[in-house]
Amino acid sequence: MSDVVLRIRDLDVTFTTGSGEVPAVRGVDLEVRRGRVVALVGESGSGKSVTSLSVLGLLPSTARVTGSVELADGEAVRDVVGTPEEQLVDLRGRVVSMVFQEPMTALNPTMTLGDQIAEAVLNHERVPRAVARERAVGLLRSVGIPEPERRAGQYPHELSGGQRQRVVIAIALACEPQLIVADEPTTALDVTVQAGILDLLRELVAQRGTALLLVTHNMGVVADLADEVAVMSGGRIVEHGPVEQVLLAPEHEYTRALLDAVPAVPPASDRGSSDRGSSLSRPGSEVSGVSTGSTGGVGSTGGVGATGDGSDTDADPREVVLDLRGVSLDYRVQGRHVRAVERLDLTVRAGEMLGLVGESGSGKSTAGRACLGLLTPAEGEVLLLGTSVARARGKARRRLLADVGVVFQDPGGSLDPRRLVGESIAEPLAIHGRDGRRLTAAEKRARVRELLDAVRLPAGAERRYPHEFSGGQRQRIGLARALALRPRLLVADEPTSALDVSVQAEVLQVLRDLHAELGFGCLFISHDLGVVHELTDRVAVLRAGRLVESGPTAEVFRAPRELYTAELLASVPTPDPAAQRERRAARQALAPVPGAVASGAAPAPGAAL
Amino acid sequence: MTTAIPAQSGAVEAGAAAPAPVRAARGGFGRFLIRRVLQALVVILVVSVIVFALLHALPGGPARGVLGQQATEEQIAAFEAANGLDQPVVLQYLSFLGRSLTGDLGESYLLNQSVSDAIALRLPKTLLLTGLSLVVAVLIAVPVGVYQAVRRNRAVDYWLSTLAIVAYSTPTFFLGMLLILLLSQTAGLFPAAAPQGTGIAEVLAQPDALVLPVLTGAVPIVATFSRYMRSATLDNLGEDYVRTARAKGTGRRRVVLRHVLRNSLTPVVAMLGYYLPVMFGGALVVEQLFNYPGMGLLFWSAAQSSDFPVLLGCVLVISVATVVGSLLADVVQAVLDPRTRGGLR
Numbered sequence: 015m016s017d018v019v020l021r022i023r024d025l026d027v028t029f030t031t032g033s034g035e036v037p038a039v040r041g042v043d044l045e046v047r048r049g050r051v052v053a054l055v056g057e058s059g060s061g062k063s064v065t066s067l068s069v070l071g072l073l074p075s076t077a078r079v080t081g082s083v084e085l086a087d088g089e090a091v092r093d094v095v096g097t098p099e100e101q102l103v104d105l106r107g108r109v110v111s112m113v114f115q116e117p118m119t120a121l122n123p124t125m126t127l128g129d130q131i132a133e134a135v136l137n138h139e140r141v142p143r144a145v146a147r148e149r150a151v152g153l154l155r156s157v158g159i160p161e162p163e164r165r166a167g168q169y170p171h172e173l174s175g176g177q178r179q180r181v182v183i184a185i186a187l188a189c190e191p192q193l194i195v196a197d198e199p200t201t202a203l204d205v206t207v208q209a210g211i212l213d214l215l216r217e218l219v220a221q222r223g224t225a226l227l228l229v230t231h232n233m234g235v236v237a238d239l240a241d242e243v244a245v246m247s248g249g250r251i252v253e254h255g256p257v258e259q260v261l262l263a264p265e266h267e268y269t270r271a272l273l274d275a276v277p278a279v280p281p282a283s284d285r286g287s288s289d290r291g292s293s294l295s296r297p298g299s300e301v302s303g304v305s306t307g308s309t310g311g312v313g314s315t316g317g318v319g320a321t322g323d324g325s326d327t328d329a330d331p332r333e334v335v336l337d338l339r340g341v342s343l344d345y346r347v348q349g350r351h352v353r354a355v356e357r358l359d360l361t362v363r364a365g366e367m368l369g370l371v372g373e374s375g376s377g378k379s380t381a382g383r384a385c386l387g388l389l390t391p392a393e394g395e396v397l398l399l400g401t402s403v404a405r406a407r408g409k410a411r412r413r414l415l416a417d418v419g420v421v422f423q424d425p426g427g428s429l430d431p432r433r434l435v436g437e438s439i440a441e442p443l444a445i446h447g448r449d450g451r452r453l454t455a456a457e458k459r460a461r462v463r464e465l466l467d468a469v470r471l472p473a474g475a476e477r478r479y480p481h482e483f484s485g486g487q488r489q490r491i492g493l494a495r496a497l498a499l500r501p502r503l504l505v506a507d508e509p510t511s512a513l514d515v516s517v518q519a520e521v522l523q524v525l526r527d528l529h530a531e532l533g534f535g536c537l538f539i540s541h542d543l544g545v546v547h548e549l550t551d552r553v554a555v556l557r558a559g560r561l562v563e564s565g566p567t568a569e570v571f572r573a574p575r576e577l578y579t580a581e582l583l584a585s586v587p588t589p590d591p592a593a594q595r596e597r598r599a600a601r602q603a604l605a606p607v608p609g610a611v612a613s614g615a616a617p618a619p620g621a622a623l
Numbered sequence: 624m625t626t627a628i629p630a631q632s633g634a635v636e637a638g639a640a641a642p643a644p645v646r647a648a649r650g651g652f653g654r655f656l657i658r659r660v661l662q663a664l665v666v667i668l669v670v671s672v673i674v675f676a677l678l679h680a681l682p683g684g685p686a687r688g689v690l691g692q693q694a695t696e697e698q699i700a701a702f703e704a705a706n707g708l709d710q711p712v713v714l715q716y717l718s719f720l721g722r723s724l725t726g727d728l729g730e731s732y733l734l735n736q737s738v739s740d741a742i743a744l745r746l747p748k749t750l751l752l753t754g755l756s757l758v759v760a761v762l763i764a765v766p767v768g769v770y771q772a773v774r775r776n777r778a779v780d781y782w783l784s785t786l787a788i789v790a791y792s793t794p795t796f797f798l799g800m801l802l803i804l805l806l807s808q809t810a811g812l813f814p815a816a817a818p819q820g821t822g823i824a825e826v827l828a829q830p831d832a833l834v835l836p837v838l839t840g841a842v843p844i845v846a847t848f849s850r851y852m853r854s855a856t857l858d859n860l861g862e863d864y865v866r867t868a869r870a871k872g873t874g875r876r877r878v879v880l881r882h883v884l885r886n887s888l889t890p891v892v893a894m895l896g897y898y899l900p901v902m903f904g905g906a907l908v909v910e911q912l913f914n915y916p917g918m919g920l921l922f923w924s925a926a927q928s929s930d931f932p933v934l935l936g937c938v939l940v941i942s943v944a945t946v947v948g949s950l951l952a953d954v955v956q957a958v959l960d961p962r963t964r965g966g967l968r
Contacts, residue, residue, distance in 0.1 A: 070870055099875065107872030114870075119863040124885045124960050133881075134871035169961040185871055 017048040018086065019192040019225045020069060020110070025081040025095075027064050027073065027249075038064040038077075040249040046193060049223040051215075053236040053257070056246035057272070057514040065246070066195045066229045069094065070112055071102040085109050086192060108138040111186035115198035117179035121170040127154070127181050128166030134188035153184040157214060175374075176207035183214065190222065197229045204373040204541065205585040209601060212238050212587070231514060233276050234587025237261055237594040245269045257591050275519040277544030279586050280572050333399075335417075335503045335535035336362040336385055340394035343380050343559075354380040355559045357394065362535040364502060369546035369567060370539045371582075372556035381556070382507045382539045387415055399502060416446040419496030419534070423508040425488035429480040435491050436462045436476025442498045465494040469524050486517035490524055497528065504529075507539045522549060543586050547571050555579050580604055652957065659953055663946045670942040671723070674935060675716050723939065729932035731925075738936040741921060746940060747823050749917035752909065753902050755833065756840030761895070764845045768852020769887070772860060773879060783849070791846035795905055799839040799912040806835060817915035836913045840905055844898070851894050855887040862886075889960045896952025900945045 027039040039061040046052045054062045067073050069083055071094045083094040087109045094102065111134075114120045122130060131150035135141065141149075147166070154162035157180040170178055179199065186194050196215065200208035216239055219226050228240060236243055236257065243260040245253040245268065253266040264270045343355040355377040362368045372378045383389045384396050387403040396403045398414055406414050422428040429438050440458045447453055453461070462476050469490040480488055489509055496504055506525070510518040526549065529536055540546050546553055547567060554564040555578070563576045574580045584601035588594050686699045686708060694702075703709045707718065722729065728738035771780045790798075807815040817836045818829035826833070859865065860883055868878045903918070910919035918937060925933035957963050 072866060072869060103872050103874045105872070106870055112867075112870040114863060114867060116863055120867045122864040122868065122882050122886070123962055124889075125882070133868070133873060137872040171962045182867065185867065188871065 018045050019048055020044070020046040020086075020227065021082075021084045022065070022069070023082045023084070025065065025068060025083060026079070027061070027068060028078045029074075030076050030078065038249055039068070042081075042246075042249075042251055044244060044251070044254075046225045046227050048192065048225050049219060050242065051219055051226040051228055051240045052242045052244065053228045053230060053240035054244050054246060055230055055233065055236055055272070057231060057516060060246040061249040062229045062246045063197055066112075066197050066227060069193075069195050069227065070106050070110055071095075071097065071099075072106075072112075104138070107134050107186075107191065108189045109191055110193045110195065111189070111191045113179070113182050113186050113194060113196040113199045116202050117175050117182055118202070120182050121178055123170055126167055126169060127173075131166075131181070131185050131188055134185050138189045149188070150184075153187060154181070157181070157184045157187070158210075159184075174207075176203055176210060179203060179207075179211055180214065183211075183218075187218065187222075187224075191224065193225045193227065194218075195227045195229070198231070199228070200235060201230070201232065205543070206373065206581060208235070209585040209587075209598075213598075213602075215239060232587070233261065233273060233515075233589035234594065237589050237591045238587040238598065245272070261589050261591060271516060273589055275515040276589050277515075277519075277522075277542065277548045278588060279543050279547050279583055280568075330363060332363040332365055334361055334397075335364050335399055336360070336537060337397040337400075338381070338385070338394070339397065341381070341384060341391045341396055342393040343377070343384055343389055344392045345380075351392075353392075353559060355384070355556075358556075358559075358561055360537075360554055360561075360564075362503065362537050364535050365529075365533040366552065367529060367536040367538055367550040369550035369553040370537060370556060371541065371543060371546050371553060373541060373582075375558070376556040377559040378539050378541075378556050379507055380559075382505050382537065385503075385505050385537060386418060386420055387411070412446070416442070416499050417502045419499065419501035419504045421489070421492050421496050421504065421506040421509045423511055425485050425492055425512065426480065428492055429488060431480055433479075434476060435466075435478055435480060435483070438480075439465055439476065439491065439495045439498055442495065446499055448499070461498065462494075465498055466491075468497070468528060469494045484517070485513050486521050489513065489521050493521070493525060493528070497532065497534075500532065500534075502534050504534050504536045505539070506536060508541065509538075510545060511540065511542060518545070525549070543571070543583060555582070577604065655957065656954070659950055663950050666946050667939075667943055671720065671939055672716065674938045674942075675719065676712075679712060679715075719935075728936040728939070731933050732930050733928050734930070734933065738932045741933060742918070742936055742940055744821065745917045745921050748826060748915065749903075749906050749910070749919060750944075751823055751826060752833075752836055752840060752915060752917060753906050755837045756844065757895075757902065759837055760841040760844035760848060763841070764848035765852050765884075765888070765891070767845070767849040768891075769856050769879060769884065771849065771853045772856035775857060784853075787846040787849050790842050791850075793843075795839060795843060795908045796912055798842055799835070799909060802835050802839055815913070817910075817913035819914075819916065836909050836915055839912070840902070840909050843905065844902070847898070848891060848894070851891045852887065855890045856883055859883045859886045885959055889956055889963075892952050892955050892959065896949035899948035900941070903941050903944070 022042055022044040025039055025042040025044075026037070029036045029038055042061070042065055044052065044054075044065075054065060056062045064073065064077075068077075068079055069085075071083075073079065079095050081095060085092050085094060085105060087105065092101075092105060092109070094105070097105075121127070128147055128150045131153055132143065132146035135146040135149050136143070139146075151162045151166050154165055159165050159177060159180055165173070165177075170181070173181065183199075199215070200211050203211060212235065215226065215228075218224055226239070228235070230236060240257045243253075243255065243257050244251045245260065245264075245266065247268045253260055253264065253269045260269060261273065264273060338358050338360040341355060341358045341360075342353060344351040345354050346352075358377075358381055360368065360370070360381070370378045370381065380389065384391055385398075387396070387398075390404050399417060401410075401414055403411070403414065429435070436459070439462045443453050443458050443461060448457075459476075463473065466473070466475050471487060471490060471494070475483075475487075475491075480491070483491065493509070496506075509525070510521050513521060522545065525536075536550075538546065538550055550567045552565065553567040553570050555562040555570070555576070557578055563570060563574065563579050565575075570579065571583060574583060581601065581604050584597055584604055586597075588597060686694070686702045686706075690698055690702055700709070707715060710718075719729075726739055728742070730737055731741055734741055767783060771783050774780050793801075803815045806812045813834045814832045815835065816832065818826040818832040820826055820828075856879075860879075865878055865882060868882050869875075873881070906917060907919035907923060909915065910917045911923060914920075918941070921933065922937045922941075924930075925937065953963075
């Protein structure tokens with residue numbers, strides 16, 4: 015088998031469900047060689063995860079598998095298809111192992127990290143328990159966990175998501191398998207943490223010669239790590255080739271569409287040569303100082319900071335729909351107050367889109383909740399259309415909040431599954447009426463149809479239930495509901511982060527069109543810098559509850575003034591392999607220790623909601 | 624990584640709060656325990672107030688209850704004076720509380736015995752009966768539930784589920800009679816009467832007589848908890864960590880025994896804590912049925928004869944036992960699941 019460690023031939027996987035046979039994978043051929051990274055990309059439902067699970071024989075019993083999945087086991091070749099479970103147990107972990115998507119749940123919560131790693135060793139080698147424990151500590155050290163001796167005795171909940179993913183990788187490495195299957199290993203992580211994990215995986219492949227089958231939907235991750243790419247769609251591989259070829263000169267239409275849908279941040283090479291400031295300030299040195307924004311010695315750009323103090327003198331004639339003035343927000347955790355947001359100043363004007371970006375735990379969602387009147391600030395004021403939300407009471411408050419629409423992250427969870435879509439959309443109309451009077455049933459129906467049309471859903475959608483729609487359609491339903499009352503401010507909290515890229519592109523297009531047409535102000539909360547770059551006029555960067563930097567999106571992204579913003583931007587992988595190499599170099603120059611920016615730190619308690 | 628480089632101040636800032644939960648998780652077990660005990664004391668206090676208030680709100684009060692409907696006003700006044708019932712309610716409660724703390728629960732109106740003596744005589748036996756039932760039940764229910772979950776939707780699973788539902792819906796007294804009829808009258812395997820005697824040792828000396836009462840107490844618990852265990856195990860079998868364990872080459876058997884079992888026990892242990900009062904209720908029926916001289920019988924006769932000091936004492940003891948039981952359940956849970964040790968409850 016020379017140096018081929020995995021050879022998939024004509025793999026077919028069919029699931030038997032209550033409603034018949036559902037084919038998931040059809041005729042997949044794939045080879046992975048020693049020391050190579052092969053990426054399997056595609057959108058949800060393309061069959062990429064099913065293919066990856068079939069490599070370890072981990073498919074559920076409802077799956078029928080044909081074809082062959084051959085693994086090189088020393089001199090021997092073992093076909094996973096048709097091998098009984100007892101023999102697969104011997105292959106798993108020793109010859110092939112796996113890293114999963116969700117580090118928060120991938121580890122046993124009641125077992126120490128050391129024991130979980132040691133178990134992998136003990137499964138395949140006859141060594142004393144103490145030796146296995148020592149190996150576990152060594153593995154923790156090799157995946158970049160600080161104080162491995164102490165960490166080995168800890169439990170998963172004591173570590174941050176990025177660190178847990180490192181532990182999962184340590185488990186996968188324990189018996190030095192020839193092949194690691196990584197199923198969306200960084201999807202659940204913040205960009206800076208993702209960059210650290212990608213660096214770790216790259217090192218492992220380079221140093222140990224382990225082959226990696228990388229399953230992902232993120233083209234940037236592919237460009238960062240992969241040698242070869244196989245694009246899957248509808249259970250088939252539609253395009254397969256070296257990474258440069260597939261990403262830069264895609265042949266198949268689907269690959270092109272997929273790449274086009276990826277929102278991008280401007281290339282790293284544009285950055286650094288900034289006219290906005292002579293040098294980047296170190297984060298932490300003056301963090302509270304920068305929250306008052308663009309006054310810090312950059313005279314030429316004083317006008318761009320439309321936030322905080324600057325907004326009063328700003329010449330922009332558009333009405334301010336949302337104004338946060340020195341807002342601090344607290345959470346109660348075990349009876350203690352934990353500050354989630356510290357003296358935040360933000361302004362959103364009518365017809366403007368403000369992007370609020372930051373990593374998990376940065377307080378961006380908390381700030382969004384305050385704008386909706388769901389949280390009362392501990393300090394400062396939230397002004398909606400010039401009126402303080404906290405001081406408004408009763409009817410006045412309801413009328414004020416009727417001018418705010420909201421779209422949440424989870425398109426399924428925010429719609430009542432037992433209500434017709436039309437009823438859900440009409441609910442705000444029923445509660446608030448229009449111009450102080452109730453709407454007749456016919457008026458409501460007409461408005462619902464108008465809204466569904468605006469979000470490009472077919473007529474008749476109002477008489478169906480949420481589960482009959484796809485994720486992207488559901489999110490558009492949520493958007494229709496948010497716009498039912500013609501709000502003057504829309505708060506969108508990660509509206510597309512649960513969606514596939516092509517679906518995300520659709521939803522964003524609808525949002526963009528409606529925004530242009532209706533002219534509401536929009537607070538767009540997102541961790542995805544690419545989306546924010548494509549969509550918003552201005553951006554505010556949050557970190558640990560404080561405003562790090564704000565200004566016109568194009569300027570901030572092209573020439574960030576703060577080191578943290580620069581690190582954040584450099585951490586976003588771009589789908590161009592050559593450009594990604596440059597970005598990586600730029601990022602590593604910014605943060606000397608790979609992944610040090612955030613991966614080591616557990617999120618501040620309470621700050622992450 | 625970050626802790627090693629304080630110069631990267633941003634990382635330190637983001638992680639500054641991290642040591643707090645870690646510390647709480649490690650050194651916090653004692654604090655968790657103290658807080659839970661204090662909470663438990665408050666609950667007991669509230670229960671005692673409620674019970675006291677309820678009993679005094681009865682028409683005619685305790686005096687009428689003891690002396691009967693024919694008692695004259697003078698008799699009642701004399702009884703009330705003798706028992707301190709003519710004092711303000713708050714004072715009565717406080718003196719009751721003060722005496723309770725020193726172990727003096729008053730004198731029974733009818734038994735010619737102090738309440739604490741009456742309870743001290745019977746409580747250990749009830750604890751023995753319910754404790755044995757519980758242990759037997761858990762020893763059966765946990766493996767059965769796990770087995771059912773692993774064999775989900777197979778014939779075995781359906782049969783065991785059916786059996787559990789039948790056992791669950793059978794009233795305890797009927798189940799007891801059925802067991803007496805089958806195992807005692809027909810098969811003659813075990814005696815129908817529970818062990819008699821004053822001490823625990825005496826009761827334990829007749830193990831064959833204990834079988835039927837323990838079994839009667841255990842069967843409904845087995846039925847309930849095999850269901851809990853089955854669903855908890857099923858939930859856990861679908862968890863991501865099970866896939867991780869399988870991906871590193873852990874066999875199915877070991878996955879269930881080492882990973883799933885412990886995680887599935889946590890919700891079941893919590894349910895056991897809530898189940899304790901139900902078990903005391905069950906003991907009432909079982910003791911009555913097998914004529915077993917425990918708290919249930921004592922409570923039963925005291926309720927029938929309006930022996931308020933005994934009732935009050937029983938309720939107090941049972942509520943203490945219940946609160947202590949759920950406290951124990953919490954502690955066991957904290958031992959099983961490190962995440963609950965932070966004292967979030």
